[in-house]
Amino acid sequence: DTAVSQTPKYLVTQMGNDKSIKCEQNLGHDTMYWYKQDSKKFLKIMFSYNNKELIINETVPNRFSPKSPDKAHLNLHINSLELGDSAVYFCASRPSWGQGGNPYNEQFFGPGTRLTVL
Amino acid sequence: SQQGEEDPQALSIQEGENATMNCSYKTSINNLQWYxxxxxxxxxxxxxxxSxxxxxxxxxxxVTLDTSKKSSSLLITASRAADTASYFCATDPFRGSSNTGKLIFGQGTTLQVKP
Structure with a gap:
């Protein structure tokens, strides 16, 4: 199926650990995003990459480091996890101008990764 | 500050009724989306x-959009139990020639449609 996929779906870990979340899209999109959704469902953008280049970097602690090995993948590595990092993390993608179908910034979301830091 | 703010935060209706959700935002936009x-x-x-x-x-x-009031509404007619979900508005702020695709989401309206 064509989609945005994330692994793992659930991640439970202890404070201080380092963890990674992976995202892959097979939609052929150029641009990918990471969002954080808190317990109140507030969804906030963290990072965006366009063709492996970082284009959005919101005020996010340095403990969060995105990595895009190619335009179909955008992974999120989190060092020294804290209790406040507990949230649902969503990956999303969108096509760029010229890719057809969507010049207006419709985004396609993955199913989310629920991170619980104990 | 948060760009999109939905109202109400929660809505409970019977199947067959219409559901209306509102969204307000603060800056000029290219477009507004509902998810x-x-x-x-x-x-x-x-x-x-x-826009x-x-x-x-x-x-x-x-969906309606009033850029003078910086507000939008989403109306779901003849609602079904399957419409039970959270609904978010997202604004694509105007940034001149730059188009990073950054969307600003509100906190959403939780809709419950009772069968």
Whole structure:
């Protein structure tokens, strides 16, 4: 199926650990995003990459480091996890101008990764 | 500060009734989008309305946009139990020639449709 996929779906870990979340899209999109959704469902953008280049970097602690090995993948590595990092993390993608179908910034979301830091 | 703010935060209706959700925002926009999120799932794009449009329809969805009031509404007609979900508005702020695709989401309206 064509989609945005994330692994793992659930991640439970202890404070201080380092963890990674992976995202892959097979939609052929150029641009990918990471969002954080808190317990109140507030969804906030963290990072965006366009063709492996970082284009959005919101005020996010340095403990969060995105990595895009190619335009179909955008992974999120989190060092020294804290209790406040507990949230649902969503990956999303969108096509760029010229890719057809969507010049207006419709985004396609993955199913989310629920991170619980104990 | 948060760009999109939905109202009400929660809405409970009977199947067959109409559901109206409102969204207010603060800055100039290129477009405004509505997304749906089923429990435990990712967001799904529903409809997009451009800044020069005032109303748009898609099936049972009707979206209006009032740029002078910086507000939008989403109307779901003849609601079904399957419409139970959270609904988010997202604004694509105007940034001149730059188009990073950064969307600003509100906190959503949780809609419950009772059978």
């Amino acid at each position: 749906r999120q089923n429990s435990g799932r990712g967001l799904v794009h529903l409809i997009l309305i451009r 020069n449009e005032r109303e748009k329809h898609s099936g049972r969805l009707r």
